[in-house]
Amino acid sequence: MLGRNGAGKTTLLNIITNRIFPDTGEVLIDGIPVKENDDALKKVYMMSENNFYPAGMKIKEIYRWTKEFYPDFDTEYANKLADMFELSLNKTVKSLSTGYNSIFKIIIALSVNTPYVFLDEPVLGLDANHRDMFYRLLLEKYSESPSTYVLSTHLIEEVSNVIEHIIILKKGKIIKDESREDLMSYGYAVSGKVSLVDEFIIDKNVIGIDSIGGLKSAYIMGQVPKGNLPEGLEISKMDLQKLFIKLTDN
Amino acid sequence: MRVKSVIKYQSHDYIKAARGYYLTFIGITVFFGLILRGRGTYTIGGYEFLTCIFLFVVGLSSFKEFFLMMLQNSISRKTMFISKLITILFMGLILAVSDRIIILIGKLLSNISENIEILGFYDRVFKSRMSLLNPVVSNLEAIFITIFTYIAVTLVGYFVGIIYYKMNKTLKLFVSIGVPATLFVLLPLFDSMFFGGNLSKFILKAIQFIFNGKNPYNLLLVCVGVIAVCIVLCWLLIRRAVGKDK
Amino acid sequence: MQINFDNERPIFIQIAEWIEDAILAGAFPEETQIPSITEFSVNYKINPATALKGINILVEEGIVYKKRGIGMFVAAGAVKKLKEKRKEQFYDNFIRKLVDEAKRLEISKDEVINLLERGYDHEYRN
Numbered sequence: 001m002l003g004r005n006g007a008g009k010t011t012l013l014n015i016i017t018n019r020i021f022p023d024t025g026e027v028l029i030d031g032i033p034v035k036e037n038d039d040a041l042k043k044v045y046m047m048s049e050n051n052f053y054p055a056g057m058k059i060k061e062i063y064r065w066t067k068e069f070y071p072d073f074d075t076e077y078a079n080k081l082a083d084m085f086e087l088s089l090n091k092t093v094k095s096l097s098t099g100y101n102s103i104f105k106i107i108i109a110l111s112v113n114t115p116y117v118f119l120d121e122p123v124l125g126l127d128a129n130h131r132d133m134f135y136r137l138l139l140e141k142y143s144e145s146p147s148t149y150v151l152s153t154h155l156i157e158e159v160s161n162v163i164e165h166i167i168i169l170k171k172g173k174i175i176k177d178e179s180r181e182d183l184m185s186y187g188y189a190v191s192g193k194v195s196l197v198d199e200f201i202i203d204k205n206v207i208g209i210d211s212i213g214g215l216k217s218a219y220i221m222g223q224v225p226k227g228n229l230p231e232g233l234e235i236s237k238m239d240l241q242k243l244f245i246k247l248t249d250n
Numbered sequence: 251m252r253v254k255s256v257i258k259y260q261s262h263d264y265i266k267a268a269r270g271y272y273l274t275f276i277g278i279t280v281f282f283g284l285i286l287r288g289r290g291t292y293t294i295g296g297y298e299f300l301t302c303i304f305l306f307v308v309g310l311s312s313f314k315e316f317f318l319m320m321l322q323n324s325i326s327r328k329t330m331f332i333s334k335l336i337t338i339l340f341m342g343l344i345l346a347v348s349d350r351i352i353i354l355i356g357k358l359l360s361n362i363s364e365n366i367e368i369l370g371f372y373d374r375v376f377k378s379r380m381s382l383l384n385p386v387v388s389n390l391e392a393i394f395i396t397i398f399t400y401i402a403v404t405l406v407g408y409f410v411g412i413i414y415y416k417m418n419k420t421l422k423l424f425v426s427i428g429v430p431a432t433l434f435v436l437l438p439l440f441d442s443m444f445f446g447g448n449l450s451k452f453i454l455k456a457i458q459f460i461f462n463g464k465n466p467y468n469l470l471l472v473c474v475g476v477i478a479v480c481i482v483l484c485w486l487l488i489r490r491a492v493g494k495d496k
Numbered sequence: 497m498q499i500n501f502d503n504e505r506p507i508f509i510q511i512a513e514w515i516e517d518a519i520l521a522g523a524f525p526e527e528t529q530i531p532s533i534t535e536f537s538v539n540y541k542i543n544p545a546t547a548l549k550g551i552n553i554l555v556e557e558g559i560v561y562k563k564r565g566i567g568m569f570v571a572a573g574a575v576k577k578l579k580e581k582r583k584e585q586f587y588d589n590f591i592r593k594l595v596d597e598a599k600r601l602e603i604s605k606d607e608v609i610n611l612l613e614r615g616y617d618h619e620y621r622n
Binding site for chain 2: 041042053
């Protein structure tokens with residue numbers, strides 16, 4: 001799930017996990033309304049940027065209680081991950097740095113084994129090595145388990161190959177909800193002389209324009225046109241980051 | 251099944267707090283008992299009052315952290331609240347029994363040593379009632395009434411805790427100063443200015459009614475009333491409470 | 497094992513091509529096992545569905561096949577098949593682009609042929 005700051009990513013996740021209430025509408029999980037419903041709620045785990053764990057609690061105690069509330073929590077696996085990330089289980093939540101605050105929650109998210117796992121800005125404060133490790137572990141876990149993982153992030157470049165499906169939020173509304181392949185297949189850029197580009201884009205769905213001097217690039221949503229292009233125009237694919245920026249620009 | 255887990259989590263906290271409370275109490279008693287040996291008397295009158303203060307504080311401080319932890323673990327507010335009530339009930343029961351035992355031991359000690367005097371609040375207030383009944387029945391009755399008192403006090407603390415959670419900082423400060431100021435300054439002032447002292451007379455009468463030495467069931471009635479009101483108000487507040495950012 | 501994904505083409509196609517290259521280079525001989533979907537996914541930080549899609553292209557073409565419960569194996573005759581396929585694509589992938597660029601730079605046909613010969617000579621010298 002992608003969106004700019006303030007687009008409503010965390011708000012949506014908070015509503016899904018019954019932490020706050022929607023003004024209108026309802027959230028269903030496997031067809032069951034989730035609001036105040038323990039049976040639906042136990043299918044979800046949300047790793048949030050904000051800390052909801054008691055500040056004075058030791059990480060190993062948190063893991064013990066997580067096992068109590070989520071019986072499928074894999075303590076052994078969690079301990080293994082803690083070892084890999086060099087997280088000391090005897091530390092309390094409040095004594096952890098921003099990075100390790102994310103890490104101890106990432107570990108729960110990867111070990112909790114609920115059908116739906118939501119991760120809100122999971123790599124916040126993580127260094128490059130730990131981020132790399134996280135994505136690899138997530139993919140490994142995802143390959144081997146049937147759970148759905150929802151990542152909310154604005155670090156698009158990092159996740160663009162990792163994800164399978166993309167939801168883009170803009171000002172509280174979902175503006176795109178489709179597979180990564182589909183979304184990527186019909187965004188492209190066309191560049192060339194201003195006059196040529198202007199002529200080309202007349203009947204196209206243009207989502208953004210850059211121009212330098214006499215050159216112009218137009219970003220277009222739609223299938224790349226088959227057949228020959230007018231001489232002097234060049235077509236290139238847009239990467240997810242570019243696509244995202246153009247879609248969510250004001 | 252989730253209720254069981256939540257009760258387990260909640261009582262873990264409460265038991266830890268209660269253990270601390272009793273250890274501190276016993277520690278202080280032993281300490282003063284020793285240094286005052288032969289030089290004076292260490293008296294605790296109205297011992298249950300201490301427990302009430304402890305329970306009020308426990309109730310007060312047990313909302314926020316617990317609420318957020320439960321939200322994090324996908325527990326519905328309904329389950330949280332039911333578990334909370336059951337935990338408070340058990341806590342009241344256990345503490346009422348333990349306190350009665352402490353008071354009885356205290357009595358025993360007072361008989362042996364001149365230095366220590368531990369008196370129960372209940373025993374003092376309802377002295378005439380207790381002298382009417384045989385010791386077993388009167389002590390059981392004391393436990394029964396104390397349970398309700400403890401539950402009521404904890405719930406009042408809990409209720410205040412939720413209100414505090416829901417308020418922002420300025421409002422919190424305002425209430426923290428405003429409520430005591432109203433109770434101890436404005437009310438007596440208004441009383442003398444507008445009601446000609448009738449208000450304080452009424453309050454005095456109410457207190458006399460509640461702590462009627464011959465009839466502890468007035469106290470019980472008031473506690474049941476307080477418990478009912480608190481349960482309704484707490485639920486109304488929790489039902490719409492949201493996980494705050496910080 | 498490193499793949500530098502470009503943004504021009506879908507990742508699953510690039511995965512398939514990378515495996516093809518590896519088979520052609522002899523890194524995965526015929527009748528040997530290739531890495532699993534999870535290994536591809538974790539190693540290259542790509543979604544397992546993408547890796548699966550890439551490998552499925554090769555399965556459809558009969559380059560690799562699945563042994564139930566064990567994994568994916570390079571088919572017998574895969575190298576030969578691949579060479580044929582690549583030869584077919586050679587004109588589209590290289591010659592057309594070469595001619596287009598030559599025209600743009602106004603390099604004559606003869607000059608191109610000369611350059612080609614130079615390329616071959618260069619290679620032989622090395």
